[in-house]
Amino acid sequence: xxxxxxxxxxxxxxxxxxxxxxxxxxxxxxxxxxxxxxxxxxxxxxxxxxxxxxxxxxxxxxxxxxxxxxxxxxxxxxxxxxxxxxxxxxxxxxxxxxxxxxxxxxxxxxxxxxxxxxxxxxxxxxxxxxxxxxxxxxxxxxxxxxxxxxxxxxxxxxxxxxxxxxxxxxxxxxxxxxxxxxxxxxxxxxxxxxxxxxxxxxxxxxxxxxxxxxxxxxxxxxxxxxxxxxxxxxxxxxxxxxxxxxxxxxxxxxxxxxxxxxxxxxxxxxxxxxxxxxxxxxxxxxxxxxxxxxxxxxxxxxxxxxxxxxxxxxxxxxxxxxxxxxxxxxxxxxxxxxxxxxxxxxxxxxxxxxxxxxxxxxxxxxxxxxxxxxxxxxxxxxxxxxxxxxxxxxxxxxxxxxxxxx
Amino acid sequence: xxxxxxxxxxxxxxxxxxxxxxxxxxxxxxxxxxxxxxxxxxxxxxxxxxxxxxxxxxxxxxxxxxxxxxxxxxxxxxxxxxxxxxxxxxxxxxxxxxxxxxxxxxxxxxxxxxxxxxxxxxxxxxxxxxxxxxxxxxxxxxxxxxxxxxxxxxxxxxxxxxxxxxxxxxxxxxxxxxxxxxxxxxxxxxxxxxxxxxxxxxxxxxxxxxxxxxxxxxxxxxxxxxxxxxxxxxxxxxxxxxxxxxxxxxxxxxxxxxxxxxxxxxxxxxxxxxxxxxxxxxxxxxxxxxxxxxxxxxxxxxxxxxxxxxxxxxxxxxxxxxxxxxxxxxxxxxxxxxxxxxxxxxxxxxxxxxxxxxxxxxxxxxxxxxxxxxxxxxxxxxxxxxxxxxxxxxxxxxxxxxxxxx
Numbered sequence: 001x002x003x004x005x006x007x008x009x010x011x012x013x014x015x016x017x018x019x020x021x022x023x024x025x026x027x028x029x030x031x032x033x034x035x036x037x038x039x040x041x042x043x044x045x046x047x048x049x050x051x052x053x054x055x056x057x058x059x060x061x062x063x064x065x066x067x068x069x070x071x072x073x074x075x076x077x078x079x080x081x082x083x084x085x086x087x088x089x090x091x092x093x094x095x096x097x098x099x100x101x102x103x104x105x106x107x108x109x110x111x112x113x114x115x116x117x118x119x120x121x122x123x124x125x126x127x128x129x130x131x132x133x134x135x136x137x138x139x140x141x142x143x144x145x146x147x148x149x150x151x152x153x154x155x156x157x158x159x160x161x162x163x164x165x166x167x168x169x170x171x172x173x174x175x176x177x178x179x180x181x182x183x184x185x186x187x188x189x190x191x192x193x194x195x196x197x198x199x200x201x202x203x204x205x206x207x208x209x210x211x212x213x214x215x216x217x218x219x220x221x222x223x224x225x226x227x228x229x230x231x232x233x234x235x236x237x238x239x240x241x242x243x244x245x246x247x248x249x250x251x252x253x254x255x256x257x258x259x260x261x262x263x264x265x266x267x268x269x270x271x272x273x274x275x276x277x278x279x280x281x282x283x284x285x286x287x288x289x290x291x292x293x294x295x296x297x298x299x300x301x302x303x304x305x306x307x308x309x310x311x312x313x314x315x316x317x318x319x320x321x322x323x324x325x326x327x328x329x330x331x332x333x334x335x336x337x338x339x340x341x342x343x344x345x346x347x348x349x350x351x352x353x354x355x356x357x358x359x360x361x362x363x364x365x366x367x368x369x370x371x372x373x374x375x376x377x378x379x380x381x382x383x384x385x386x387x388x389x390x391x392x393x394x395x396x397x398x399x400x401x402x403x404x405x406x
Numbered sequence: 407x408x409x410x411x412x413x414x415x416x417x418x419x420x421x422x423x424x425x426x427x428x429x430x431x432x433x434x435x436x437x438x439x440x441x442x443x444x445x446x447x448x449x450x451x452x453x454x455x456x457x458x459x460x461x462x463x464x465x466x467x468x469x470x471x472x473x474x475x476x477x478x479x480x481x482x483x484x485x486x487x488x489x490x491x492x493x494x495x496x497x498x499x500x501x502x503x504x505x506x507x508x509x510x511x512x513x514x515x516x517x518x519x520x521x522x523x524x525x526x527x528x529x530x531x532x533x534x535x536x537x538x539x540x541x542x543x544x545x546x547x548x549x550x551x552x553x554x555x556x557x558x559x560x561x562x563x564x565x566x567x568x569x570x571x572x573x574x575x576x577x578x579x580x581x582x583x584x585x586x587x588x589x590x591x592x593x594x595x596x597x598x599x600x601x602x603x604x605x606x607x608x609x610x611x612x613x614x615x616x617x618x619x620x621x622x623x624x625x626x627x628x629x630x631x632x633x634x635x636x637x638x639x640x641x642x643x644x645x646x647x648x649x650x651x652x653x654x655x656x657x658x659x660x661x662x663x664x665x666x667x668x669x670x671x672x673x674x675x676x677x678x679x680x681x682x683x684x685x686x687x688x689x690x691x692x693x694x695x696x697x698x699x700x701x702x703x704x705x706x707x708x709x710x711x712x713x714x715x716x717x718x719x720x721x722x723x724x725x726x727x728x729x730x731x732x733x734x735x736x737x738x739x740x741x742x743x744x745x746x747x748x749x750x751x752x753x754x755x756x757x758x759x760x761x762x763x764x765x766x767x768x769x770x771x772x773x774x775x776x777x778x779x780x781x782x783x784x785x786x787x788x789x790x791x792x793x794x795x796x797x798x799x800x801x802x803x804x805x806x807x808x809x810x811x812x
């Protein structure tokens with residue numbers, strides 16, 4: 001864990017209210033960390049609908065393999081979510097698979113439900129098998145302490161290199177029924193989610209079927225979790241779950257306001273992740289317009305967002321738009337040097353293949369001192385647009401990652 | 407320019423002999439740097455055959471646009487190569503195009519030949535138009551000083567953030583005729599060449615036609631310049647030229663030994679570039695075997711080579727093979743976690759989806775203290791193989807790039 005708190009850390013964790021249909025507990029299982037919680041169990045009442053997306057990394061962890069299957073499994077009992085920090089249980093072979101099974105069985109035994117439906121996630125160092133007995137040893141006591149409150153504690157228990165706990169809440173109306181959505185997440189490094197983020201859990205008391213939940217996740221993941229990047233590295237453990245207990249008892253199926261609220265929760269959690277990007281000193285917003293398609297715009301924005309030379313220039317408060325041109329050009333997407341224009345904040349820097357005559361270096365130098373930097377790149381080719389959010393690349397990133405395991 | 411010399415810098419620049427058919431000069435044109443040379447002109451005797459590859463970046467500089475055309479142009483006179491450091495003359499609009507034309511005309515006037523056949527390259531900051539008059543002002547004096555010697559001076563004149571001048575030489579037999587190849591290059595940052603490197607010039611006195619030269623370049627660029635990476639950023643100015651004066655007068659067309667020598671020159675220059683990677687403390691060799699194809703192996707090796715988390719782990723002397731698994735998995739190429747094996751140097755770290763039982767952390771810890779680190783990743787799927795060379799990611803990289811322009 002880093003000693004330096006992100007400059008974007010909120011003053012305090014928001015108040016996430018208890019949600020009907022969900023109880024939880026955290027514990028100090030001692031997986032790796034000492035003197036802090038590292039285990040969270042969420043118990044979802046019978047009937048809870050679930051949707052999820054997982055990492056597209058070709059070498060996922062045993063928990064991801066298990067949880068993909070668990071998503072489709074059903075039973076009459078409660079559904080459980082078990083998350084530990086300290087080890088990712090990735091590339092841990094048969095021992096890792098055994099640990100997942102043992103965890104699922106232990107959890108179902110203590111909290112009810114079927115092992116097959118237990119959602120398991122582990123986050124931390126790769127290549128070390130989880131010692132499931134450390135988790136299982138806590139379950140009985142945790143079962144006695146299950147409570148509807150505890151979202152802030154949960155957000156803390158799942159942190160690894162995060163410098164602040166991440167959570168948000170929204171309410172929405174479905175017909176005449178007020179429903180609530182709570183979300184927590186963790187993530188700070190190895191962040192370039194691909195169809196999912198590190199770990200994010202969103203729970204609601206709304207009554208919405210699993211298929212609808214899944215399609216909502218698919219729709220909103222692109223512009224939220226898949227539009228932030230810290231270091232271009234895609235985790236082997238990315239997991240995003242959406243759980244709906246149905247306890248609110250809504251019957252109307254007009255999800256207009258719920259969609260707004262869900263998007264807001266997903267956007268806010270993804271923002272908190274990038275704003276806690278390892279070593280971040282400045283947040284970079286890259287808006288691309290005028291591309292031949294939205295997908296093309298997204299690829300170009302990601303190319304700029306992941307360029308080490310762009311990220312170090314921002315860290316150095318250098319309005320080095322030449323590196324932006326380079327990163328646009330290397331993306332491999334349609335781009336024409338002489339049709340391109342680039343704004344940094346309100347300033348038009350470059351247009352028609354050359355620096356704008358009204359731009360002076362002092363404008364950029366002053367603007368770059370801000371903590372939040374926005375680049376707007378217009379390609380002048382079509383209607384495609386995308387926005388990506390990134391952290392900069394600083395000495396602190398190297399400090400964190402050159403000795404993460406030690 | 408960096409004050410810290412790469413730990414991989416050679417003790418001295420090799421001795422590159424004069425080559426029949428080529429003369430050259432350098433000068434202090436004062437484009438940006440002070441008290442150092444920043445301009446090189448190479449004059450190639452009439453009849454010299456030329457081949458070249460250029461950046462695949464979609465936003466190339468005006469000199470690249472010009473030089474692509476110049477490659478196909480011919481005249482009865484000498485062919486000229488003009489290279490300056492200090493500004494890249496990229497994204498410099500009409501002023502940049504005018505500067506290229508003015509440079510070509512001025513060079514042809516002073517050194518002979520047609521402006522259309524002048525090869526021009528500029529390297530340095532993007533977004534600033536070259537002041538051609540600064541180059542042209544030097545040409546008359548340089549024409550008086552043209553000499554067959556001067557390769558070391560040329561290699562120094564084209565440096566930007568390089569910490570050492572790069573050059574190599576080979577001889578080869580074509581039939582009974584001994585021919586010589588000299589190569590110089592520059593490059594240190596913005597290095598992930600795509601069909602070319604930063605700037606590299608290879609000259610030979612052999613008599614070989616342009617079409618053959620071009621096919622040799624195409625064949626050898628993949629395993630040499632395209633297999634090194636510093637920061638995954640592809641320059642807008644990458645240029646690789648191969649010039650053959652024919653002065654050796656060889657008639658035999660058995661190029662077996664010439665091919666060996668050319669490959670050796672290209673490999674050595676590409677090695678010198680990655681070994682001068684900005685901020686390098688360790689050289690990383692990534693060998694991938696067992697992939698479904700050579701191309702797939704290359705993509706996977708590049709994914710590992712460009713992963714900030716792998717590069718920082720190496721800088722921190724951490725044998726963090728979990729990050730290698732992650733980088734293999736995120737490449738998007740066929741890979742099976744449980745078929746994968748990973749060696750670090752002589753040590754088998756991981757196999758069949760888990761750490762090898764005979765591996766102990768101390769083995770990796772000791773090995774990682776070396777200056778040259780080798781990862782061997784076997785995918786266990788097919789016969790595809792590739793090797794990529796990379797620098798690590800250090801504080802010095804950030805120091806160099808957070809304030810390059812100031």
